[in-house]
Amino acid sequence: MASSRAANKFRTAFNYKGYEVARWFPGHMAKGLGKMRRQLKGVDCVIEVHDARIPISGRTPRFQETLSIRPHLLMLNKIDLADLSRKREIEEKLRQQNVEHLTFASCTTFKDKDVKQIMPKVMDILASSPEFYKGEDDDITLMVIGIPNVGKSSLINAFRRMYLKKGRATPVGKDPGITRSVLTKIRVSDRPSVFLLDTPGVLSPNIPDVETGFKLALVGAIKDHLVGEDFLADYLLFRLNRQENFRYVEHYKMQEPCDHVLKMLGHIAVQMGKSRKIKMDSGTGSMIIHQPNFQAAALQFLRDFRQGALGPAMLD
Numbered sequence: 001m002a003s004s005r006a007a008n009k010f011r012t013a014f015n016y017k018g019y020e021v022a023r024w025f026p027g028h029m030a031k032g033l034g035k036m037r038r039q040l041k042g043v044d045c046v047i048e049v050h051d052a053r054i055p056i057s058g059r060t061p062r063f064q065e066t067l068s069i070r071p072h073l074l075m076l077n078k079i080d081l082a083d084l085s086r087k088r089e090i091e092e093k094l095r096q097q098n099v100e101h102l103t104f105a106s107c108t109t110f111k112d113k114d115v116k117q118i119m120p121k122v123m124d125i126l127a128s129s130p131e132f133y134k135g136e137d138d139d140i141t142l143m144v145i146g147i148p149n150v151g152k153s154s155l156i157n158a159f160r161r162m163y164l165k166k167g168r169a170t171p172v173g174k175d176p177g178i179t180r181s182v183l184t185k186i187r188v189s190d191r192p193s194v195f196l197l198d199t200p201g202v203l204s205p206n207i208p209d210v211e212t213g214f215k216l217a218l219v220g221a222i223k224d225h226l227v228g229e230d231f232l233a234d235y236l237l238f239r240l241n242r243q244e245n246f247r248y249v250e251h252y253k254m255q256e257p258c259d260h261v262l263k264m265l266g267h268i269a270v271q272m273g274k275s276r277k278i279k280m281d282s283g284t285g286s287m288i289i290h291q292p293n294f295q296a297a298a299l300q301f302l303r304d305f306r307q308g309a310l311g312p313a314m315l316d
Ligand SMILES: Nc1nc2c(ncn2[C@@H]2O[C@H](COP(=O)(O)OP(=O)(O)OP(=O)(O)O)[C@@H](O)[C@H]2O)c(=O)[nH]1
Pocket: 077, 078, 079, 080, 081, 105, 106, 107, 108, 109, 146, 147, 148, 149, 150, 151, 152, 153, 154, 155, 171, 172, 173, 174, 175, 176, 177, 178, 179, 180, 199, 200, 201, 202
């Protein structure tokens, strides 16, 4: 375990090296956003799924515009990976952002106990919004929105498992941008008759600052290669050290915490047995040296973080 003396040696600010985030918003997202907005008038309630590890950051302002038009439930998903020790503070901040209805959930936990609470909440929200409530015999249409990779498809599949006893209707994947088809209408319940509109993950065209961009990338909403795996790994190391979360020391069997990403990635690469052979001229002939595969180590570090192996996370 690291002493607080060791913790004092760590960087207090991250050098983003003049990174630009503007190019992280691909064209297909703008198209998706436009289609979603056009479909809104047939929607009774919007379920916005967001990642509980970044409860405040990264929700797009354009989503929030839609919220004033339609009843809205914000579902903070992946709580199995999140450190929610400051839950009250998070709830308060979201209330200040006009989030009236909030729920915490995990879509992958066995028995879907969190997902079970969502439909009753939606029914309550609709019942308290008479202008949108139609009556028991009418179809209810819900739109599921959110940034990439937060679990929108997983939620829809969980609903289908639960209410229709059916398997996957929509593909799930660990990489962002799996859902490309816009607005597929999927029946998720017979009684009441409920349809869900699946939507592609859409990022804000204006990510407000580079730090938000890095947080989004750490939770997998932006593809790693757009940021650079080693750069992102460095940011992760910076964040873990700042929060004095030193589980990585034990996890990678290190001697002590470390603030130098290449040193750390080198250690992980050796642990994983990942090295590259490089031919070098030694002056008296050529020789083969083994260089740690830093990229493979960076990917492993990011994967371990995302799967919760380095402890529950809170990036806001
Ligand atoms: N640990 C954990 N993983 C989850 C949870 N919900 C979804 N996932 C995983 O997160 C990844 C993304 O899930 P999807 O349901 O495809 O996310 P999406 O929002 O539809 O993604 P896009 O299609 O990119 O917009 C998958 O690997 C899921 O298994 C959760 O509650 N906990």
